[in-house]
Amino acid sequence: MNEWEDFINRCNNCEKCGLSVYRKNVVIGRGTPKPCPLMFIGEGPGEQEDIQGEAFVGRAGKLLDLLLTALEFDPSDYYIANIVKCRPPENRIPTQDEVSACLPWLRFQVKYIKPSILVCLGATAAKAIIDRDLKITQVRGTCIEKGGYVMIPTYHPAAVLRDNSKRLDFFRDMKLVKEKLSEIKQR
Numbered sequence: 795m796n797e798w799e800d801f802i803n804r805c806n807n808c809e810k811c812g813l814s815v816y817r818k819n820v821v822i823g824r825g826t827p828k829p830c831p832l833m834f835i836g837e838g839p840g841e842q843e844d845i846q847g848e849a850f851v852g853r854a855g856k857l858l859d860l861l862l863t864a865l866e867f868d869p870s871d872y873y874i875a876n877i878v879k880c881r882p883p884e885n886r887i888p889t890q891d892e893v894s895a896c897l898p899w900l901r902f903q904v905k906y907i908k909p910s911i912l913v914c915l916g917a918t919a920a921k922a923i924i925d926r927d928l929k930i931t932q933v934r935g936t937c938i939e940k941g942g943y944v945m946i947p948t949y950h951p952a953a954v955l956r957d958n959s960k961r962l963d964f965f966r967d968m969k970l971v972k973e974k975l976s977e978i979k980q981r
């Protein structure tokens with residue numbers, strides 16, 4: 795068994811927090827598990843993700859995919875993961891304890907995938923990864939250099955679906971991600 799297979803195995807048997815009780819599937823991520831320059835990080839699986847065992851396959855994921863296709867992102871350039879790997883009941887925000895229990899799995903993924911850019915989709919991801927006290931409306935669309943990564947926080951696509959007025963900013967932020975990606979790939 796290689797390192798990645800062993801990681802999947804351990805995730806599938808994880809009982810580090812109470813979310814394990816409710817899950818149908820542990821949602822590891824989406825994309826090819828190999829080094830690539832960009833990683834999107836969401837909050838946690840929703841209903842469809844829990845059923846299908848893959849990240850961002852529900853309505854929010856469809857919006858994300860639409861934008862990634864429109865902006866001509868190459869799927870081999872990115873990997874998509876979440877802060878927590880099991881669906882919180884009623885899609886509630888994961889608690890700090892659940893986030894802390896799950897973060898080591900994400901850290902392994904980041905080490906394995908070796909992205910240069912981390913895009914935090916929504917406040918939960920941005921708070922867990924960048925700064926617990928940040929306000930997503932204040933930091934979205936900026937590039938924050940931390941720990942050797944370029945971190946770009948933006949809205950969660952589900953928030954964009956709920957509030958149309960966020961669409962243009964979300965689009966602009968994704969364009970910024972594409973620009974940073976092109977810069978990094980040219981180096």
Ligand code: URA
Pocket residue numbers: 836837838839840843848849850851852854855876952
């Ligand atoms: N929302 C998330 O944050 N992640 C998913 O995988 C799906 C919806």
